Amino acid sequence: MKFKNVAATTGLVVAAAIALAGCSSTATPAASSTPTTAAVDYSALSGTITAGGSSAQANAQAAWSTAFTAQAKNVVVNYDKSQGSGGGVTNWTAGSYDFAGSDSPLKAEQQTAAATLCGPTGAINLPIYLDGVAIIFNLPGVTNLNLTADTLAKIFSLKITTWNDPAIVAENPTATLPTTAITTVTRSDGSGTTATFTNYLSQTAPSVWTSAPGSAWPIAGTSAQKGTAGIVSAVTAGVGTIGYADHSAIAKLSSASIETAKGTYSPFSVDGTSAAFAAAASKATSTVAGDLAQKVDFTKITGADMYAIPLVSYGILCTTFKTPAQATLAKGYLGFIASATGQSVAAKNAGSAQIPASLLAEIQTSLALVK
Amino acid sequence: MSDDMTSATPSPRTTSRDSLKNSGSAPQGGGAGNGGASLRGSRVRPGDLIFHSLSTGSAIFIMVILAGVALFLIIQGIPAIVADWSTDPSLHEGFTLAYNNFWQYVGPLLYGTLFSSAIALVIGAPIGIGIALFISHYAPRRVAGFLGYIVDLLAAVPSVVFGLWGIIVIRPFLLPFSEWLNTNLGWIPLFGGQVSTTGSTILAGSVVLSVMILPIITSISREIFLQTPRLHEEAALALGATRWEMIRLAVFPYAKSGIVSATLLGLGRALGETMAIAMIISPAILVSIRLITEGENSQTIAANIALNFPIASTLQRQALIGTGLMLFVISLAVNIIARYIVTRGSAGGGGKKRKRPTLPITPMSDTSATTTLDIVTEEQKLGRIAVNSRAEGASV
Numbered sequence: 194m195k196f197k198n199v200a201a202t203t204g205l206v207v208a209a210a211i212a213l214a215g216c217s218s219t220a221t222p223a224a225s226s227t228p229t230t231a232a233v234d235y236s237a238l239s240g241t242i243t244a245g246g247s248s249a250q251a252n253a254q255a256a257w258s259t260a261f262t263a264q265a266k267n268v269v270v271n272y273d274k275s276q277g278s279g280g281g282v283t284n285w286t287a288g289s290y291d292f293a294g295s296d297s298p299l300k301a302e303q304q305t306a307a308a309t310l311c312g313p314t315g316a317i318n319l320p321i322y323l324d325g326v327a328i329i330f331n332l333p334g335v336t337n338l339n340l341t342a343d344t345l346a347k348i349f350s351l352k353i354t355t356w357n358d359p360a361i362v363a364e365n366p367t368a369t370l371p372t373t374a375i376t377t378v379t380r381s382d383g384s385g386t387t388a389t390f391t392n393y394l395s396q397t398a399p400s401v402w403t404s405a406p407g408s409a410w411p412i413a414g415t416s417a418q419k420g421t422a423g424i425v426s427a428v429t430a431g432v433g434t435i436g437y438a439d440h441s442a443i444a445k446l447s448s449a450s451i452e453t454a455k456g457t458y459s460p461f462s463v464d465g466t467s468a469a470f471a472a473a474a475s476k477a478t479s480t481v482a483g484d485l486a487q488k489v490d491f492t493k494i495t496g497a498d499m500y501a502i503p504l505v506s507y508g509i510l511c512t513t514f515k516t517p518a519q520a521t522l523a524k525g526y527l528g529f530i531a532s533a534t535g536q537s538v539a540a541k542n543a544g545s546a547q548i549p550a551s552l553l554a555e556i557q558t559s560l561a562l563v564k
Numbered sequence: 565m566s567d568d569m570t571s572a573t574p575s576p577r578t579t580s581r582d583s584l585k586n587s588g589s590a591p592q593g594g595g596a597g598n599g600g601a602s603l604r605g606s607r608v609r610p611g612d613l614i615f616h617s618l619s620t621g622s623a624i625f626i627m628v629i630l631a632g633v634a635l636f637l638i639i640q641g642i643p644a645i646v647a648d649w650s651t652d653p654s655l656h657e658g659f660t661l662a663y664n665n666f667w668q669y670v671g672p673l674l675y676g677t678l679f680s681s682a683i684a685l686v687i688g689a690p691i692g693i694g695i696a697l698f699i700s701h702y703a704p705r706r707v708a709g710f711l712g713y714i715v716d717l718l719a720a721v722p723s724v725v726f727g728l729w730g731i732i733v734i735r736p737f738l739l740p741f742s743e744w745l746n747t748n749l750g751w752i753p754l755f756g757g758q759v760s761t762t763g764s765t766i767l768a769g770s771v772v773l774s775v776m777i778l779p780i781i782t783s784i785s786r787e788i789f790l791q792t793p794r795l796h797e798e799a800a801l802a803l804g805a806t807r808w809e810m811i812r813l814a815v816f817p818y819a820k821s822g823i824v825s826a827t828l829l830g831l832g833r834a835l836g837e838t839m840a841i842a843m844i845i846s847p848a849i850l851v852s853i854r855l856i857t858e859g860e861n862s863q864t865i866a867a868n869i870a871l872n873f874p875i876a877s878t879l880q881r882q883a884l885i886g887t888g889l890m891l892f893v894i895s896l897a898v899n900i901i902a903r904y905i906v907t908r909g910s911a912g913g914g915g916k917k918r919k920r921p922t923l924p925i926t927p928m929s930d931t932s933a934t935t936t937l938d939i940v941t942e943e944q945k946l947g948r949i950a951v952n953s954r955a956e957g958a959s960v
Contacts, residue, residue: 383875
């Protein structure tokens, strides 16, 4: 009986593979390599794109796949957001995904592991999603909160424990701050948002924040919640809570303004995040041709109109696919994402910021290398 | 008087059951062995052969699976268990940064797993047993059937749903209660510390966990309670026991080890629960007995694996698998203890049904009662109702 089932499953898989191959062989290569994206015709594409990873990208991916499949009617896009960045990369390395969504680019060891999947040409990281890490809080009577990086680091390392601490009062002279204890809400699971935020703290407040940046929250004693949604619901439920979350997911919670230029506190804005990213990001050194992994130097974000904590998330894919048809599909979809249209679709539907146009052009150039 | 009842009643049943079993099984066995063979001839029917090999295969299969899982956990876990965590580069980072060796990491996790399950059991077991008792002995038949169905339905609720329910309903619900406990009973270490403002406490997690283990405890104890011989119950009632006295004197002694094993199976469920705990509790890897704080909730093994698996490097993943091995060992230990309690309860072992009656001290029995019941038991084949009416008549 057991064998029968196995046989049936195998049959199914084989049938699916044949069907897929049949479908994709009819697909003609789309001209997705041109940087001018407005006139690209995706209607000739057909097949299934399977991807997964970063939950920060989830809302944007949903918007992108809806908009993309409206043009490419024979394409199905499956993006599994339940995996998280790490799980996405793991599954992609195992060969289950066409591309992985990840909040951090491949590490050297992951790049090595990817060689078995991608061959000698390796894998490229494409920055496709930009948003800000919002500092959300719930304090009755307070809707605007100004914080410097130092104070932020002190709050999140539990060195400041009450809302009427002199440091916070000095930065918010007009607000009436209660004696309420601060409940710091952080992520209990590994997260790209945590990696970005701890990276920000260690770069901008090195004297206060001494823990190494990373995707696991390093300090015990906080209220640790699972997932962005967990943070948002805990901050909403508690009184005197403060937490960090991807801006597109914070719903109606108030978020703090953070000091960028001396004495200027700027709130989150889509344009401010794009401007900050443009100022702070530079291409990280990479041995792989076309790799666009970014290094963000948060100390360069000093403009009064910039938002202090931009969060970039990547699409990771092989430069050489096992089947050219599948490469065409993935190129088509990622090319759409990295177009002006794609970025505005995400901004409109997921509330995210837009990747600067110069970088979008670079992504298109990198995508042209994919085969 | 009623004490005499309980001690007296079970012993005859032993005899009856045993004799029944013996008289039943002995001739049957003989018949199947001799008569069957001679009648059918020596040819083995294909149906028999297929069914025999299928069921044997299934039995072997489950053993192989279990051994395979154990082997997998050991082989995968060993590298991280023996590694030096303070120097190994891939363990000296991320979520395993603060620990010098595997035991330092798994110790608080083991504690947290046992602690949260213990609280869940303290809350859930009495309620589960209470529901089972209501269904089996108090509720009208129609209500009992419906209630039993509802409780079984609880087992089908996915734990993610329980997790969401915990976040949205139980956390805020417990908040005022936690504050009250902290203000008034804060001197008890359990309720001390900085009280949580979001409700993300081990108390909230354990309350949800206790609801999750209800179906197991309830359905097993209900079955055990229903197996209490009517004879015992009717006899107790006939001797003037109230409903509660009857349950205390006839049902509980009979069901004692059944309740223990139901509870331990519930514990097994609680130990392995992942999703709801991961969603509700704000975890930290430390040993703490505080129930209502935000940052001092001991993390459980299963939730810790779920939360950290996606970001783990190869060796960190092996460390998590190592903690999984420890969970496997505790679950095994819990099951062994459950078995031990059940067999010890039966004084001499054997099947569930036979062991119970030997529990009470037989020699104390009142002669007349024994005789009466002995007479009854000989006619037990006539059916339960007949027996009951006889017993009632006899003891009255």
